[in-house]
Amino acid sequence: MKIVQAVKEVAEPFKLISGENQTLDNPLVLVFGNRYALEDKSLYNEVKELFPGGHIVFGSTAGEIIGDSVQQGSVSLTAIEFERCSFTVKRGNVSDIDDDLVLGETILSEFPKEGLKYIFLISEGSSVNGSALIGGFEDARLNHIGISGGLCGDDDRFEKTLASYNESPKEGEIIAIGFYGESLEITSANYGGWTPFGPERTITKSENNILYELDGQPALDLYKKYLGDKAQELPTSALLFPLSVRVNENSEPVVRTILTIDETANTMTLAGDVPKDARVQLMMATVDDIVDAASVAAQYAMDNRKNEPELAILISCVGRKLVMDQRTEEEVEEVISVIGSGAAVTGFYSYGEMAPFVGQDACKLHNQTMTLTLFSE
Known part of the structure; x- marks a missing residue:
């Protein structure tokens, strides 16, 4: 797995923070950013110039997680090239189908089923019924296909959220990334502490x-x-x-x-x-409760893993961020202390998190949790 990470501040170009010497051909490019930044129509072309063959997925946030830091008002970029595995990306929009369960079923039906191992969802977060959307992916659970992900955010404004695949971000988008490959190990977990x-x-x-x-x-x-x-x-x-x-x-x-x-x-x-x-x-919760819960979530995700994680996608709730305020990075640091420093870390603060309860198969919509998904080849 080859990984390149970069951060873009307001009115600045992307600045590489890791993977400077890596050359990626057809990577999955995860771009998480402030909604105002994602509304800039030049952003998609800027990312496309960096990764011409990339499969670019955008999601708006209530804060960006990159490495051991939490950014605000910026754009984070993580490009991943899988060396022994593959992925495919499907999308839908809440304006296409007014029933979120049926929308989920429709998106799932578009994936080739042979070898499908895991689905990661990045969903619009301002109007979707996350429970119903996950219900549309029930056949995936019955076929032992793992699911996790999150709802996009818009700081604490609650005005609108944006997402997209290979185009400029827009409202109402549901992005599903399907992963294939026997050598791919993916685990996920969540915990709240409230x-x-x-x-x-x-x-x-x-x-x-x-x-x-x-x-x-x-x-x-x-x-x-x-x-x-x-x-x-x-x-x-x-x-x-x-x-x-x-x-x-x-x-x-x-x-x-x-x-x-x-x-x-x-x-x-x-x-x-x-x-x-x-x-x-x-x-209700205290800062210490939230930090301790992040540690528990990380321990659950690491339980029974065969390999050390190479990539960690962290999705935490905006409510946790409001409680922690200046101490927000502590929960990210706590996760890293458990999963190890060898994994590239990305993610965002969300309006909802998706993952199964520990020891269960069924993915659920959660709020106020730290949810993490760990990848290795």
Whole structure:
């Protein structure tokens, strides 16, 4: 595996930070950046000039992870040439199909199935129902094909997110990268570290990822009551107090972040499904909780690996970044201390993370987790 990494600051060209002497022919080029930077129409051509034969995938972020640092307002680039394995990239758009589950099924159907080992998703994050999208890839799980990835971000603005494959970034894009090859080893894991508090309540009215009522009361009104003065900062302040959602007594709770609120309808739209009759609680975390959780996620991803990772894609939630503030890089450093310094590290802060729970096969949408995917040939 050959890897080249570079960073582009505002109004500056890309600056190589590793792999200066590497020549890549047809690499996978992952470009993660601030949404404003990705709106620059010259960016795609700039990347194409650097890697004329590259398969270029863009995703907007709430912060860029490159090496052991977290950037803000920049663009990070990681180009990977697999020496014994192959990949293919497929895409769709939420405007093409208005059912996110069907959209996922349609994208999956376009992949050649023979030898398909893993799918990594980079999805638009402002309007998609991530749970439904993952549901469209259920046949992949049944065929023992691993899945992980994340929803693109837009800092804490929640205005729009951008993604693309071999074109300038645009809204609504779902990018799926399929990996093939017997010698390819890919593992993923996630962990949050957030703690529930306050009374547990029952969802009495919801539709997919739209939450209407808790215990028969308007959910938004009840949530604002708990937030107090911070209710004026919604939806941004919701990142500090996500919801733990437990579908039934036997299921693992998932964390859901609020993406948008509708004052007129008195509803909240979350990043994934919030089924009727599920039990929910508010959650909170400290910086130390989050850093410790990043270490746990890394340990889970390293469990039972046969080879040391050569590439690590880290996707962490924007809510974690808001809590950590000036200490954000600590969770990245903690991951590196566990996986080793031999892996090239890239990734971004997101509006949602995709990975299975430890010991399970089914990919789930998460919020407020550190999710990492480790690659080696």
